Amino acid sequence: MRRVVIAGTGMTDFGRFQDSSLRALASEAAKTALADADSVTAEVGMVFFGNAAGGLLTGQESVRGQVALRHSGLLGKPIVNIENACASSSSAFHLAWMAVASGQCDVVLAIGAEKMSNEDRAVPMKALEAAADLQELEELKARIAPDGTGTGSVFMDLYADIARAYMDRTGASAEDFASVSVKQRQAGAFNPHAQFRKAVTSEEVLASKMIADPLRLFMCSSIGDGAAALVLMSADHAARKNVTPVDVLASTMCSGQGDAPSRKPVATLAARAAYEAAGLGPDDLDVVEIHDAAAPAEFILSEQLGFCALGEAVPLLRSGRTALGGDMPINPSGGLISKGHPIGATGAAQLVELADQLRGRAGRRQREGARIALAENGGGWIGNDAAVAVVTILGAAAPH
Amino acid sequence: MRRVVIAGTGMTDFGRFQDSSLRALASEAAKTALADADSVTAEVGMVFFGNAAGGLLTGQESVRGQVALRHSGLLGKPIVNIENACASSSSAFHLAWMAVASGQCDVVLAIGAEKMSNEDRAVPMKALEAAADLQELEELKARIAPDGTGTGSVFMDLYADIARAYMDRTGASAEDFASVSVKQRQAGAFNPHAQFRKAVTSEEVLASKMIADPLRLFMCSSIGDGAAALVLMSADHAARKNVTPVDVLASTMCSGQGDAPSRKPVATLAARAAYEAAGLGPDDLDVVEIHDAAAPAEFILSEQLGFCALGEAVPLLRSGRTALGGDMPINPSGGLISKGHPIGATGAAQLVELADQLRGRAGRRQREGARIALAENGGGWIGNDAAVAVVTILGAAAPH
Numbered sequence: 001m002r003r004v005v006i007a008g009t010g011m012t013d014f015g016r017f018q019d020s021s022l023r024a025l026a027s028e029a030a031k032t033a034l035a036d037a038d039s040v041t042a043e044v045g046m047v048f049f050g051n052a053a054g055g056l057l058t059g060q061e062s063v064r065g066q067v068a069l070r071h072s073g074l075l076g077k078p079i080v081n082i083e084n085a086c087a088s089s090s091s092a093f094h095l096a097w098m099a100v101a102s103g104q105c106d107v108v109l110a111i112g113a114e115k116m117s118n119e120d121r122a123v124p125m126k127a128l129e130a131a132a133d134l135q136e137l138e139e140l141k142a143r144i145a146p147d148g149t150g151t152g153s154v155f156m157d158l159y160a161d162i163a164r165a166y167m168d169r170t171g172a173s174a175e176d177f178a179s180v181s182v183k184q185r186q187a188g189a190f191n192p193h194a195q196f197r198k199a200v201t202s203e204e205v206l207a208s209k210m211i212a213d214p215l216r217l218f219m220c221s222s223i224g225d226g227a228a229a230l231v232l233m234s235a236d237h238a239a240r241k242n243v244t245p246v247d248v249l250a251s252t253m254c255s256g257q258g259d260a261p262s263r264k265p266v267a268t269l270a271a272r273a274a275y276e277a278a279g280l281g282p283d284d285l286d287v288v289e290i291h292d293a294a295a296p297a298e299f300i301l302s303e304q305l306g307f308c309a310l311g312e313a314v315p316l317l318r319s320g321r322t323a324l325g326g327d328m329p330i331n332p333s334g335g336l337i338s339k340g341h342p343i344g345a346t347g348a349a350q351l352v353e354l355a356d357q358l359r360g361r362a363g364r365r366q367r368e369g370a371r372i373a374l375a376e377n378g379g380g381w382i383g384n385d386a387a388v389a390v391v392t393i394l395g396a397a398a399p400h
Numbered sequence: 401m402r403r404v405v406i407a408g409t410g411m412t413d414f415g416r417f418q419d420s421s422l423r424a425l426a427s428e429a430a431k432t433a434l435a436d437a438d439s440v441t442a443e444v445g446m447v448f449f450g451n452a453a454g455g456l457l458t459g460q461e462s463v464r465g466q467v468a469l470r471h472s473g474l475l476g477k478p479i480v481n482i483e484n485a486c487a488s489s490s491s492a493f494h495l496a497w498m499a500v501a502s503g504q505c506d507v508v509l510a511i512g513a514e515k516m517s518n519e520d521r522a523v524p525m526k527a528l529e530a531a532a533d534l535q536e537l538e539e540l541k542a543r544i545a546p547d548g549t550g551t552g553s554v555f556m557d558l559y560a561d562i563a564r565a566y567m568d569r570t571g572a573s574a575e576d577f578a579s580v581s582v583k584q585r586q587a588g589a590f591n592p593h594a595q596f597r598k599a600v601t602s603e604e605v606l607a608s609k610m611i612a613d614p615l616r617l618f619m620c621s622s623i624g625d626g627a628a629a630l631v632l633m634s635a636d637h638a639a640r641k642n643v644t645p646v647d648v649l650a651s652t653m654c655s656g657q658g659d660a661p662s663r664k665p666v667a668t669l670a671a672r673a674a675y676e677a678a679g680l681g682p683d684d685l686d687v688v689e690i691h692d693a694a695a696p697a698e699f700i701l702s703e704q705l706g707f708c709a710l711g712e713a714v715p716l717l718r719s720g721r722t723a724l725g726g727d728m729p730i731n732p733s734g735g736l737i738s739k740g741h742p743i744g745a746t747g748a749a750q751l752v753e754l755a756d757q758l759r760g761r762a763g764r765r766q767r768e769g770a771r772i773a774l775a776e777n778g779g780g781w782i783g784n785d786a787a788v789a790v791v792t793i794l795g796a797a798a799p800h
Contacts (some may be wrong), residue, residue: 052462055455062452062485063780063787064533066655078653083481085462104501131462253478255466288576380463
């Protein structure tokens with residue numbers, strides 16, 4: 001296996017861009033990433049195009065990447081369309097890494113893109129449901145919103161159910177969930193690409209509209225559009241470029257185990273495999289991006305990924321260590337709650353943020369001296385867990 | 401790069417199975433392939449799930465493979481959902497090959513599955529259209545069926561347009577296209593998995609319903625359901641198994657070049673790369689499966705893949721060399737016309753047939769002494785060419 005680096009990154013702003021197409025978003029991110037990697041399309045050996053639900057969202061299925069990159073100069077390249085719910089573009093990155101590590105290609109482009117906003121809100125709501133097993137959807141809805149009070153967003157109902165269980169188990173409160181949102185919004189205020197760039201107070205979070213008890217509007221990620229892209233290279237190839245590379249120290253993927261009785265959380269399985277592959281542990285991490293599609297996810301994932309002991313995630317947040325200025329900021333990009341969550345673009349955008357952190361170009365979000373970073377990107381729901389988790393560990397290259 | 405083999409194969413019958421689910425079809429194919437590979441699910445390191453249009457066909461998008469394999473014992477494994485129109489499962493195979501060749505995994509499962517049949521015929525028709533660039537669909541329709549006589553199947557209109565151009569260029573006739581169907585149906589009659597297992601005469605083909613001049617019903621592939629799976633292994637791993645392995649000598653993928661002025665056909669590009677990788681040429685092939693979604697495609701692809709000179713495909717067919725009993729049978733499975741074309745399963749099913757041929761277990765379809773085989777699987781349409789082509793070259797392993 002060859003050493004693989006991220007040589008360039010690019011992303012669009014995240015937000016609601018009713019008049020922008022998946023094609024325009026993806027092309028912009030790809031172009032920016034290639035320029036950042038001091039590279040041209042002719043060098044690209046393969047393209048992995050991550051998109052979660054374009055068939056249901058836009059009607060364009062089957063050849064999404066080829067259509068999206070129609071005028072980008074990348075046609076003719078092997079383009080593979082990868083779908084894995086909210087983990088689509090980290091899955092694309094995982095395969096891009098494999099293509100370079102294996103020696104198949106020297107330069108590979110991984111893109112994530114999603115166009116969710118629609119005049120008819122029912123369209124994205126319906127598309128999001130397809131990330132659960134549709135054969136079990138009614139049963140799931142009945143379980144998580146038994147009194148028929150569902151919000152219309154099955155995943156926010158699910159996060160609310162998970163949040164209630166977490167409160168029962170740990171004593172966490174709605175105020176604690178609000179603290180996650182305050183932290184994320186504070187970071188997102190410094191991110192020019194973020195969908196929500198306005199800091200909020202705990203009072204404002206707790207006064208925002210109730211979505212599904214205990215989750216309020218500002219605790220939830222939103223419908224959004226956007227794209228993010230990364231250029232991966234063999235370390236040898238990158239050495240000939242005018243770039244500051246970021247090492248890919250580990251890339252692992254697991255699918256959820258459904259309701260297998262002895263299962264561990266899929267995020268734990270993917271993280272353990274990544275720590276082992278990198279020869280690192282949670283204590284080595286300087287900066288982290290995790291899948292906070294709703295505020296309670298930050299607590300649950302902090303425990304599942306080994307950042308703290310079970311039940312200790314609220315104290316971890318309160319310690320200030322995971323905020324900007326702490327020794328291990330979590331979601332300095334603003335996370336899904338603040339940066340935005342155009343589902344198929346999210347995993348790639350997490351890695352764009354971490355690459356910026358490790359290259360010292362994260363501006364007011366910078367974790368000073370960041371050397372090691374981890375991203376966790378989850379997707380879908382099968383049985384009693386996420387359907388997929390991808391964990392990536394990145395390292396700053398030695399100074400040139 | 402490690403030597404990679406196909407250690408086991410499985411496929412369902414192809415046909416219209418209104419009451420069968422994508423899950424049932426995929427699970428059956430996976431189970432059969434694993435048993436044939438003398439393997440159990442615990443050995444599988446990664447799963448590539450190819451499906452072309454399940455979002456539009458079934459509503460289940462985002463986590464198709466995880467849902468389809470829900471009860472197969474494969475949850476927990478990395479499952480990646482691959483979409484590339486009618487080349488979805490050869491794309492899945494290509495990535496599976498890469499995962500083994502790179503040393504990432506010793507055992508990988510590649511599956512293709514599609515559930516197309518629907519009480520409402522408009523559903524599959526609409527889904528198939530998504531394999532073209534929807535932004536250019538009206539323009540494409542106006543070009544290929546200018547008098548508004550479209551059949552409702554944009555791809556059959558397209559094949560009819562291509563057929564007419566081929567007739568103009570080479571002097572081929574409707575009778576020649578009928579000869580392709582007669583050959584395919586003769587082979588399909590011997591394939592227990594084929595959707596259409598009844599031989600037909602040229603007169604019957606030419607008397608079948610006109611779909612889009614010059615294409616008649618029996619010259620066209622049909623709506624169908626089915627799944628096919630292959631277990632890939634490192635050659636070293638397979639040597640410890642009670643299996644007859646098939647060598648993967650080359651696997652290549654290209655995306656179409658749209659309307660780039662200097663382009664070569666995408667099938668030609670993928671085939672040349674495969675010939676080069678395998679150190680072989682068209683003269684070395686003993687048996688071939690190509691993407692005959694409509695009869696004229698066999699002629700055009702025979703030329704694009706180098707089986708004969710430009711304009712010589714009709715004489716090649718007439719020579720008898722490409723029929724069962726010839727020295728290079730094309731589509732001994734019955735091809736897409738006779739075996740069936742559940743789009744996301746087609747590429748994998750081509751490889752199942754070729755593995756059977758190279759293992760000497762193709763029954764009355766057997767090419768005696770087959771040592772080298774090639775599959776070409778195309779998908780989608782962008783600009784003036786298929787959006788993607790995957791070419792695979794397989795070799796019989798030395799006798800045990």
